[in-house]
Amino acid sequence: MFLRRRSLIAASGLAATSLALPCVSLAQADRRPSITIAVQQIANSAALEPLREQSNVGQRVFSFVFERLIMQDLLAKLEEVPGLAESWKRLDERTVEFTLRKGVKFHNGDEMTADDVVFTFSRDRMFGPDYDIASTKTLFTSVLIRDSVQGKNLPPEVPAVAKRLFPALEKVEAIDKYTVRFTNRTPDVTMEGRIGRLGSDIVSRRAYDEAKNWLDWARAPVSTGPYKVRAFVPDQSLTLDAHDEYWGGRPPLKSVTIVVVPEVATRINGLLAGQFDFICDVPPDQIPGIEKNPKFEVLGSTIVNHRITVFDKNHPRLADPRIRQAFTHAIDRQAIVDALWSGRTRVPAGLQWEFYGPMFVENWTVPAYDPAKAKALLKAANYKGDPIPYRLLNNYYTNQVSTAQVLVEMWRAAGLNVQIEMKENWQQIFDANSPRAVRDWSNSAGFNDPISSLVAQHGPQGQQQQVGEWTNEEMNKLSVAMEVETDMGKRKAMFRRMLEICEREDPAYTVLHQNATFTAKRRDIRWKASPSFAMEFRANNFSV
Incomplete structure (x- = not known):
């Protein structure tokens, strides 16, 4: 069902009138529109569990369903704002206490309480039964005694992600029905950021308990967001209905259907034909053609995510860091930004963002485009032109294939095969099982500290090291030290040294450009895009 041109003011008026006319059914009174959104993919893991689906596509759909104690202002600059917690305070350098909103309803109608928050961060749901609590006996405690969930058989990726997000969480306690206290084993200046990032989404304990198995839960999760899951068909579609008991106000849409349409041309043609109301992941070169039609417009901007190229140093040709350094100096990043992105994004200062504030390393740059230096490095490493594989997906990322083709030519010009x-x-x-060497990836900052990006993705618990592509002893020691350091000057010096290791000396990756997302929509729909992968469809961001 596609969006019909109806005023939300009129819809609200009808709903109010129906209260005085019992003969009018709720279904007849609900004249809110429904929309269809075409996306490149809904979830890579065929699941809707944030701890399993740590991806850009997952972040987009999770904004409809899930919420956290601390949230980001999706219509501003992603500042931290109260979410399911109305307030919080630091008790000491290891402890943060949250006061929960009263009356928040889950999609199943239950009220959210401290018991649900404690369960969300429990072994059963997050860490797995073998989590090492360093002899702490009260890791997860609640004023409400409940039987533990049995037989959910967490996929190994879930505790792996949980331990990456919370490497030293000691205990989560329900002080009373609406007060929760988080305590870390070590000092941590980033606790609020961790509790507010993707993966810390609060879920219903009862709904999880009642699910037959983990996969059933993960395909119909129950949280507190403005929309709830009606049906999910992996790799095809996700249908969401309004959660009318939503604490933030009645959602403006009756339902949302998200459909998987991998090909850009098919998404665009569907939009122009009226089949879709929104389409995501629009390449910049397609924006002028869409906007030639006055009925449509394209919104978007740079986001807190960088496109990167990642190296596997176990490949025989890449074991020598000089060859990886040659890769980084052979790339004309500005040419990619200008040619493939129409100048709508930028080359950033390495793997960092200005919203890091005092932790942002000034005067840092990506490796300079220097083909002569790249050739000299290859010569010094005695590289003889042996083939190096580059694994690639078909436009999972916007412009992915065209970017790869440009990169291969740039590398070839420097002597890399x-x-x-x-x-x-x-x-x-x-x-x-077959030789790995180079691949595409991206890196997001879940909160305003390098722990959320560089350490989380490339540190000792990060996915790159967990899959066995890269490791560096000094980087790992710095990562562990930075987790517990509270002096911001010392932390910044550690971060700078990490950048030197990972981007210059022993490259784990090289940053290509800051990512940008563009969404095309009907022009008569009033809606604002977020500076993130997430899409905002609460009451303050939709009207026609």
Whole structure:
């Protein structure tokens, strides 16, 4: 069902009138529109559990369903704002206490309480039964005694992500029905950021308990967001209905259907034909053609995510860091931004963002475009032109294939023999049964500290090291030290040294450009895009 041109004011008036006319059914009174959104993919893991689906596509759909104690202002600059917690306070450098909103309803109608928050961060739901609590006996405690959930058989990726997000969480306690206290084993200046990032989404304990198994739960999760899951068909569609008991006000849409349409041209044609109301992941070169039609417009901007190229130093050719350094100096990043992105994004200062504030390293740059230096490095490393595989997905990222083709030519000009290997999914990208060398990735900052990006993705618990692509002893020591350091000057010096290691000396990756997302929509719909992958469809961000 596609969006019909009806005023939300009129819809609200009808709903109010129906209260005085019992003969009018709720279904007849609900004249809110429904919309259809076409996306490149809904979830890479065929699941809607944030701890399993740590991806850009997952972040987009999770904004409809899930919420956290601390949230981001999606219509501003992603500042931290109260979410399911109305307030919080630091008790000491290891402890943060939250006061929960009263009357928040889950999608199943239950009220959210401290018991649900405690369960959300429990072994059963997050860490797995073998979590090492360093002899702490009260890791997760609640004033409400409940039987633990049995038989959910967490996928190994879930506790792996949980331990990456919370490497030293000691206990989560329900002080009373609406007060929760988080305590870390070590000092941590980033606790609020961790509790407010993707993966810390609050879920219903009862709904999780009642699910037959983990997969059933993960395909119909119950949280507190403005929309609830009606039906999910992996790799095809996700249908959401309004959660009319939503604490933030009645959602403006009756339902949302998100459909998987991998090809850009098919998404665009569907929009122009009226089949879709919104389409995501629009390449910049397609924006002028869409906006030639006065009925449509394209919104978007840079987001807190960088496109990167990642190296596997176990490949025989990449074991020598000089060859990886040559890769980084052979890339004309500004040419990619100008040619493929129409100048709508930028080359950033390495793997960091200005919203880090005092932790942002000034005067840092990506490796300079220097083909002569790249050639000299290859010569010094005695590289003889042996083929180096480059694993690639078919436009999972906007402009992915065209960017890869440009990169291969740039690398070839410097003397690198890089050969593209097309893969169908991420499992094939990470497969270690055949030689790995170079691949595409992106990196987001979940909150305003390098812990959320550089350490989380490339540190000792990060996915790159967990899949066995890269490791560095000094980087790992710094990561552990930075987790517990509270002096901001010392933390910034550690971060700078990490950048030197990961981007210059022993490259784990190289940043290509800041990512940007563009969404095309009907012009008569009043809606604002967020500076993130997430999409905002609460009451303050939709009207026609």
